[in-house]
Amino acid sequence: MYGGHLLNRAIHSFVSVLSCAGTALSPLSASHAAADGAPSKVTFAAIAKRYLQRRADQLTPAGGGRRASDASTMGGELARTFAQEAVALTRRRDALRLIDGGYRSAEVEVTPGALTVDGSRARLDVTEYTELFFASVAADAPSDHEAYVLPHDLEFLRSGGVWRVTTDHARVAPGGPPPGTRLESPPPAPPTPDDPAPRPGDGPPADTRRPADGARGDVPMATQGLGAREKAAAVWYAEKYWYHHNGAYRTYAQDCTNFISQAMRQGGWRFIGSGFWSRKDKTKWYYGSNTHTTSHTWANAEDWGIFARDKSHRTARLGNVWYLQPGDVLQADFDPGSGKDHSMIVVAWDRRGERYLDYHSNDTWHRKLSYLLQQFPHARWYAHRT
CATH class of the missing domain: 3.90.1720.10 (endopeptidase domain like (from Nostoc punctiforme))
Known part of the structure; x- marks a missing residue:
């Protein structure tokens, strides 16, 4: 079960290495690249990775550990809104800790896509691949972490010779739950083509209270169910x-x-x-x-x-x-x-x-x-x- 994911991860890491090898650039490094007149995709990808890593870290004990060093990766409205989001993500981290310890660490990789640079403004498409490692892992658990993939359209602004992320258009798919590092509500699902009227749910929803019988219970089998x-x-x-x-x-x-x-x-x-x-x-x-x-x-x-x-x-x-x-x-x-x-x-x-x-x-x-x-x-x- 785990082998297929290891292959996915290896392929993704290989792509990331090709894109960003040896380029763990700080915003200061980015300003040097800009001064040379050649801000590169690698430069912006490195800034994007640090921003997204900081967001993921809010769900782990690292919390604000990167706050001082990464403060300059964000600017404009994003810097202000993230200060509020960080508080909410920290609350989510603490709630998950009460369940089973929550997450112990996070690893973020980004694969850069299309880049456009217009003077002091830039836009980069990136695909975020994040792994969130569990603090407590059962002996028979299928893995020690969860993972998700999320595309972003990131906007950058150069101010004082430094490039910063100013807008994050996370392309959260309609209907589906945003990753745990996001605070958006799930966008509404689009109606079925040619049948736009919403339909009621089919009967009472399932109970979410965890039963005391080992959570297996006496449950029915489907008449035409799978073996x-x-x-x-x-x-x-x-x-x-x-x-x-x-x-x-x-x-x-x-x-x-x-x-x-x-x-x-x-x-x-x-x-x-x-x-x-x-x-x-x-x-x-x-x-x-x-x-x-x-x-x-x-x-x-x-x-x-x-x-x-x-x-x-x-x-x-x-x-x-x-x-x-x-x-x-x-x-x-x-x-x-x-x-x-x-x-x-x-x-x-x-x-x-x-x-x-x-x-x-x-x-x-x-x-x-x-x-x-x-x-x-x-x-x-x-x-x-x-």
Whole structure:
């Protein structure tokens, strides 16, 4: 389970080394590069990395340890807003500590993209790859950290000969939960094409209180559910493609349910239906060559839930999120009453009963269930036994 991630990490580190090798530049170094008339992509990437590292550190004991040395990486409104965000992130850090110790450290890498420089202003696209290491790790835990990928459009301003980050447009995908280092609310999920009216959630949400029976419980099996081997195949798929998406499928702006459908397909779910005319039918589930020949149930969270549980009986409702097992699916309604926004798959659990989830929108690996519940206390959760 862990080997695929190590390969992803090795590839990403190799790219980062090629982009930024030997360039752990401070803003002072950046001012020297600018003075030579040639501010480079590497220069701005180094500043971006220090800014994002400082943000991630707020969730760890390092906290404000980098505050003095990195104060000059930010300027303008970003410097002012981050001072407030740092306080909120520190509160989140302390809340996670109460659960199981929280995070002990963070490692941030950035891969630079397009750069434009216009006089004293610059703009750089970067992809952030952050690993948050757990302070306490169960002996049978699937990994010692979680990871996420998040694209950013960063704006820089040169003042007094020094380049600073002044604006961070984090491209948080609609419907999905922002990473733990972000404070934004999940952007609302877009409506299904040609069917814009919001739909109610399907019955009562699952309980989030942790039961005293080891969090396994007596739970139902789906009438048309997957066997152990099929669920393992779905988990394998999620672990392989959580970050480097499978090119055999389209990637949607809100990609979470598309990703879950792919994993279920790998686990043995068969297509029902095809073509343009049945794409809105909640009893159908299929992928086509374009969005107009793909069922709404394939990539829309609300419709997927209706098909999976009510129409096809391929999943069964779980009354408590802590009954989820590897291969099961958890859905979230972040704006209660508007229908489900987000889908994710459980890929592992440990002897303490913790669940670990993978999902797209935003690409995340081994997020703890307890941490999600802490970050989004007002969400409604729908747990599916697959």
